[in-house]
Amino acid sequence: MNYDDINITEKKQFFLDSVAKFCDKCGGPYSVDDVKILQDTKTSAIIHFSCHICKSKHIASFVAKYGISSRVPINTDLEVDEVQKFSKKKVLSLQNILDLYIGIKDKTKITI
Numbered sequence: 454m455n456y457d458d459i460n461i462t463e464k465k466q467f468f469l470d471s472v473a474k475f476c477d478k479c480g481g482p483y484s485v486d487d488v489k490i491l492q493d494t495k496t497s498a499i500i501h502f503s504c505h506i507c508k509s510k511h512i513a514s515f516v517a518k519y520g521i522s523s524r525v526p527i528n529t530d531l532e533v534d535e536v537q538k539f540s541k542k543k544v545l546s547l548q549n550i551l552d553l554y555i556g557i558k559d560k561t562k563i564t565i
């Protein structure tokens with residue numbers, strides 16, 4: 454284990470201690486492996502909690518300056534890597550929406 458690994462594990466433990474120790478849904482205890490840090494700056498962090506017991510997912514934000522955090526459940530089948538990927542995207546362009554509209558306008562049924 455190198456220094457960076459220790460550092461990340463310590464950070465995860467910090468977020469476990471200060472943001473959430475237990476799953477909101479089933480009450481099971483989170484482990485360090487359930488925590489994924491999506492974004493971490495000096496002032497704030499976004500943390501993804503994924504319960505290893507009931508598989509429910511939560512996203513939390515943490516404001517370091519005030520030591521406050523908020524947590525919301527996310528109802529999604531996105532995996533944490535996908536959340537990370539899409540959170541880096543900028544806004545949709547009008548062309549994206551137009552492309553989607555053209556793609557689906559003649560369909561009578563859409564399966565997602």
Ligand SMILES: [Zn+2]
Binds near residue numbers: 480504507
């Ligand atoms: Zn749970």
